[in-house]
Amino acid sequence: MFTTFRGGPSGAWRVTALSPVKGAALAAVHSLSVVHSEAIALPLLPSPTSWRLAGVASHVRYVERREKTLLAQTQAGLGRPEASCAALIPIRKSADWWELTQEERRRIFEDQSHHIATGLKYLPEIARQLYHCRDLGEPFDFLTWFEYAPQHASRFEDLVRALRATEEWSYVEREVDIRVTRIDLAG
Amino acid sequence: MFTTFRGGPSGAWRVTALSPVKGAALAAVHSLSVVHSEAIALPLLPSPTSWRLAGVASHVRYVERREKTLLAQTQAGLGRPEASCAALIPIRKSADWWELTQEERRRIFEDQSHHIATGLKYLPEIARQLYHCRDLGEPFDFLTWFEYAPQHASRFEDLVRALRATEEWSYVEREVDIRVTRIDLAG
Numbered sequence: 001m002f003t004t005f006r007g008g009p010s011g012a013w014r015v016t017a018l019s020p021v022k023g024a025a026l027a028a029v030h031s032l033s034v035v036h037s038e039a040i041a042l043p044l045l046p047s048p049t050s051w052r053l054a055g056v057a058s059h060v061r062y063v064e065r066r067e068k069t070l071l072a073q074t075q076a077g078l079g080r081p082e083a084s085c086a087a088l089i090p091i092r093k094s095a096d097w098w099e100l101t102q103e104e105r106r107r108i109f110e111d112q113s114h115h116i117a118t119g120l121k122y123l124p125e126i127a128r129q130l131y132h133c134r135d136l137g138e139p140f141d142f143l144t145w146f147e148y149a150p151q152h153a154s155r156f157e158d159l160v161r162a163l164r165a166t167e168e169w170s171y172v173e174r175e176v177d178i179r180v181t182r183i184d185l186a187g
Numbered sequence: 188m189f190t191t192f193r194g195g196p197s198g199a200w201r202v203t204a205l206s207p208v209k210g211a212a213l214a215a216v217h218s219l220s221v222v223h224s225e226a227i228a229l230p231l232l233p234s235p236t237s238w239r240l241a242g243v244a245s246h247v248r249y250v251e252r253r254e255k256t257l258l259a260q261t262q263a264g265l266g267r268p269e270a271s272c273a274a275l276i277p278i279r280k281s282a283d284w285w286e287l288t289q290e291e292r293r294r295i296f297e298d299q300s301h302h303i304a305t306g307l308k309y310l311p312e313i314a315r316q317l318y319h320c321r322d323l324g325e326p327f328d329f330l331t332w333f334e335y336a337p338q339h340a341s342r343f344e345d346l347v348r349a350l351r352a353t354e355e356w357s358y359v360e361r362e363v364d365i366r367v368t369r370i371d372l373a374g
Contacts, residue, residue: 059285060288064288136323137225137243
């Protein structure tokens with residue numbers, strides 16, 4: 001099952017900010033759509049006014065059993081009615097990161113950078129889904145999608161600030177931060 | 188970079204055997220072609236006489252630093268002139284395997300099943316390249332490609348027998364074993 005994020009003139013989420021955090025930005029767009037499909041969506045033709053990013057919600061790579069259980073007990077699902085704020089954060093890591101072995105990556109990821117422990121502190125308020133795309137030939141390695149209610153917006157800022165202050169983050173070579181709010185059709 | 192294996196009426200490798208080891212077989216085909224490309228090849232239309240499997244030579248998932256160094260020092264590259272025999276072994280593992288955490292998989296993979304140590308014993312005679320395809324929506328999780336000279340054919344049989352006698356192999360739910368020989372155009 002693939003998940004495709006399309007930035008362009010229309011979509012269920014209104015883009016409120018799109019900032020390059022490291023490396024090249026993405027084109028500024030009005031809206032974002034999120035589509036789940038069995039086949040991978042074809043790349044769009046190059047366009048100055050839209051883009052497409054795809055990924056796969058795959059198996060876990062770093063969590064250990066105790067953490068996996070704790071995450072399953074604590075996390076909220078996507079699509080909560082109150083979670084009208086979201087963020088899409090595509091990240092690409094450096095060749096140095098991918099040259100590391102799994103145990104070396106885990107050591108930096110959790111033992112030094114407390115990536116999982118940090119995420120857990122913000123559950124269940126900040127729901128989170130990771131999509132892998134490095135093996136799909138995509139421009140990024142991961143797409144992380146976060147959903148939260150407006151009253152937890154400052155908690156979300158704390159979370160991204162904490163993740164960007166880590167040793168792990170020094171391996172990030174491209175990151176874009178896209179903030180959106182759900183377009184309420186019933187409104 | 189994607190690698191696509193196409194079984195069908197033509198290709199640089201002549202299929203000498205195609206056997207279902209576990210689960211459904213693939214259609215019997217005359218030849219196999221191997222193509223490397225920047226974009227993923229589209230699935231073929233369903234055909235009783237051909238098939239297409241694609242994967243990605245990705246970063247290592249289980250080897251630790253000492254093993255990675257040892258593998259790099261010992262292994263042979265693909266395309267050795269004397270390696271006119273090859274095997275393509277597509278494998279899919281069960282949902283139970285993918286529910287395990289990374290550390291649990293590593294424990295079964297190496298501590299109990301000695302997957303890496305076994306492979307090392309057959310280097311450099313049996314060259315080996317793993318392609319990942321679970322995240323591509325493919326029918327298999329991995330494609331392993333082996334190349335060896337005819338005089339090492341019985342060593343190759345020992346290797347596949349050893350891998351199939353492991354605890355790890357109990358998580359395999361589909362496996363097909365395709366043996367090929369290089370068509371020597373100069374001959």
